[in-house]
Amino acid sequence: MKILHLDSSILGAASASRSLSASVVEELRRHHPDATVTHRDLTIETIPHLTGAIAAGFRDTGIKDFDAATRAEHARSKALVEEFLASDIIVIGAPMNNFSVPSQLKAWIDRVAQAGRTFRYTENGPVGLSGGRRVVVASTRGGMYSAGPGAVMDFQEAYLKAVFAFLGITDVNFVRAERLTKGGEIRTQSLEAAQAAVANSVKPSEAA
Numbered sequence: 001m002k003i004l005h006l007d008s009s010i011l012g013a014a015s016a017s018r019s020l021s022a023s024v025v026e027e028l029r030r031h032h033p034d035a036t037v038t039h040r041d042l043t044i045e046t047i048p049h050l051t052g053a054i055a056a057g058f059r060d061t062g063i064k065d066f067d068a069a070t071r072a073e074h075a076r077s078k079a080l081v082e083e084f085l086a087s088d089i090i091v092i093g094a095p096m097n098n099f100s101v102p103s104q105l106k107a108w109i110d111r112v113a114q115a116g117r118t119f120r121y122t123e124n125g126p127v128g129l130s131g132g133r134r135v136v137v138a139s140t141r142g143g144m145y146s147a148g149p150g151a152v153m154d155f156q157e158a159y160l161k162a163v164f165a166f167l168g169i170t171d172v173n174f175v176r177a178e179r180l181t182k183g184g185e186i187r188t189q190s191l192e193a194a195q196a197a198v199a200n201s202v203k204p205s206e207a208a
Contacts, residue, residue: 089133095141
């Protein structure tokens with residue numbers, strides 16, 4: 001088994017999502033001691049956002065002339081998608097930033113969403129090519145967005161579920177900690193509940 005572990009929080013050691021994602025990986029390794037883990041800290045090894053020239057490495061943008069730096073980005077795109085496709089389970093530490101995912105994580109997604117590699121277009125619409133994999137997301141939020149008035153502003157978990165489904169992955173589980181900005185006992189209880197949910201989060205979903 002190959003596990004790809006991605007972290008995207010800018011908070012370093014103070015990050016709740018990093019702590020949760022590490023716990024998920026630890027639990028997976030407990031069940032699969034021979035698993036190999038590749039860890040990418042997307043805030044340290046940053047992935048530049050797409051430009052027309054960079055995107056031309058895996059889609060037709062009409063741009064044909066590339067300098068050495070752009071060719072290096074084409075190589076990065078190729079390596080990232082190959083790493084993704086070689087993985088059996090993807091564990092993602094994803095805090096909610098302004099109701100969505102961190103831009104560092106979005107930059108990674110933009111590199112691995114490649115027509116002909118992870119999905120394809122057909123006359124009946126796009127079809128995912130990345131099925132058979134599992135995704136576990138360590139999701140952290142400052143407020144309450146899984147229920148109540150804040151649910152309409154959840155463009156974080158809803159986006160991740162949609163984009164992986166687009167790529168053909170329907171086995172997407174979330175281990176979630178919310179109301180983290182409330183402090184004190186509320187924050188502690190939320191983090192403890194999330195840690196307690198880690199074991200269930202690594203189980204394949206019924207939708208898979």
